Amino acid sequence: MSNSGLQAAYDVVIVGGAVVGSATAYFLASNPDFKGSILVIEKDWTYQKAATSLSSSSIRHQFSNPLNVQMSMFGVEFIRDFKSISAVDGEGTDLALHENGYLFLANNDRAEAILRRNWKTQTDLGAETALLSQDDLRARFPWLMADDLQLGSYGLSGEGWFDNTGLLFGLRAKARALGVTYIEDEVVGLERAGERVTAVKLRSGASVSCGVMVNAAGTHGTRVAAMAGLVIPVEPRRRSLFVVDCRDRLAGKVPLTIDPSGVFFRPEGQYFLMGTEPDPDPAVDPDDFDVAHDEFENEIWPVLAERVPAFEALKVIRSWAGHYDYCTLDHNVIVGPHPVVTNFLFANGFSGHGLQQSPAIGRGLSEQIVYGEYRALDLSPLGYARVVKGEPFVEEAVI
The missing domain is CATH 3.50.50.60 (FAD/NAD(P)-binding domain)
Structure with a gap:
């Protein structure tokens, strides 16, 4: 070198x-x-x-600890202003922030209590988080199967994904x-x-x-x-992500949605990005980037096919594995x-x-x-x- x-x-x-x-x-x-x-x-x-x-x-x-909420609130303002912050010779980078929000879903009393407690913490700090009843969820997200849900927590602004x-x-x-x-x-x-x-x-x-x-x-x-x-x-933990095509479109704004099981998805252009925390979740070699394809077949698809009926027919377009530097x-x-x-x-x-x-x-x-x-x-x-x-x-x- x-x-x-x-x-x-x-x-x-x-x-x-x-x-x-x-x-x-x-x-x-x-x-x-x-x-x-x-x-x-x-x-x-x-x-x-x-x-x-x-x-x-x-x-x-949408975190439970005030410090994590505050760090991310600063982060989103930084991302919004990044084009001017990053400018060199008048040229900066627009990070294309999609503020579609996060949607956390609860299907039991304990999970509902956590969402309500976290909502209080977040809104006291100025975050725009809304609690949605089962009827609210059905009205706002008609593609969502909500029969077993007791509550949703939805970020109205300042949440989403970016470059x-x-x-x-x-x-x-x-x-x-x-x-x-x-x-x-x-x-x-x-x-x-x-x-x-x-x-x-x-x-x-x-x-x-x-x-x-x-x-x-x-x-x-x-x-x-x-x-x-x-x-x-701290140890490396593998996380596999899957980009999938869905034959049916989902109406309206689609947030990053976290099923009560922990499986999540969000739009990725015309496709959807999906993942989960694997169970079991062992430490891996830091150079092991093999995709755990069985996670999609056994843990992700079955859950989301029930939560979003349109996801019964999916096709994986691409996938990759990254690592968390996981604090045990x-x-x-x-x-x-x-x-x-x-x-x-x-x-x-x-x-x-x-x-x-x-x-x-x-x-x-x-x-x-x-x-x-x-x-x-x-x-x-x-x-x-x-x-x-x-x-x-x-x-x-x-x-």
């Missing part, structure tokens, strides 16, 4: 140049109070196997225009002196000194942490500095929420680096301290 122009030392080294790493680089470089140098190390500039590229590209406000790679490459281009250095290389080791990481070692043979290191390496984040002698409860403690990101190795910052374990939370996480990490504290939004409940204590950050609305 050729890294011409690489300096011997950088104030901030970010390991992982996909959406989280690039968001951190952008917020740092655009902060007038930051005067340092930034290096982003990404092992594959095609990003073909990055979680960013292989995700379902969605964003929602995932547009966000990544727009952030990357803007960060580079602001002076951030990107190299295509792989971190193979870290040097640590006492309570500080002092340098990163690259596969190309180079060694780069650093003032602060950010671990934004996705499913490889556990391995990067181990290089510094640190442990995080509580399915939420671990973010911020390690309590002992204080110049090692985490951004790991998003468990499927990395794309939508990347603006808030990037902003928060940049504040930690520049000011030593969070300012816009306190992310400390998501810090490493909860891992040490074994205290989960509770979130009931996990997909």
Whole structure:
């Protein structure tokens, strides 16, 4: 690998140049109070196997924990404004946000109570979420089989899907225009002196000194942490997605719909995108991208054929598998500095929420680096301290 122009030392080294790493680089470089140098190390500039590229590209406000709601509320405003935010020489990226909403469905008393409780949390924070009775569901979504449903929770605005790679490459281009250095290389080791990481070692043979290191390496984040002698409860979990054709059209606006079973679907152009959390859901090799085709046949299609009668006849057009960097403690990101190795910052374990939370996480990490504290939004409940204590950050609305 050729890294011409690489300096011997950088104030901030970010390991992982996909959406989280690039968001951190952008917020740092655009902060007038930051005067340092930034290096982003990404092992594959095609990003073909990055979680960013292989995700379902969605964003929602419908979480149970106020902090997750607030992060996504900031995320959607960032996405809406991204064309101006990402502008370089007058040209920015429109992320084509489709605000069709999320629709969570409940078919028992416990699930209904959760939706009602979460609705209160969301609307108190300013999210536009509506609770829909069985009759409301039938009237608004005539294609939906609602006979067993007790309640629906529907995002009226600020939820939907968008151009995932547009966000990544727009952030990357803007960060580079602001002076951030990107190299295509792989971190193979870290040097640590006492309570500080002092340098990163690259596969190309180079060694780069650093003032602060950010671990934004996705499913490889556990391995990067181990290089510094640190442990995080994060592992790769495979998620298979299927794009299908349906002979019959669904009338009206179709949201990203989550069946009570956890199976979900949303429009994807003229087709539909479908997926589920597999059961069982074991850890996988981070380089295993084989599609679990049996999930569609055994878990997805049977459920959705009952929920949406038009889905009785479907044809799979294409499919792919991506990975969650899955936090086994509580399915939420671990973010911020390690309590002992204080110049090692985490951004790991998003468990499927990395794309939508990347603006808030990037902003928060940049504040930690520049000011030593969070300012816009306190992310400390998501810090490493909860891992040490074994205290989960509770979130009931996990997909």
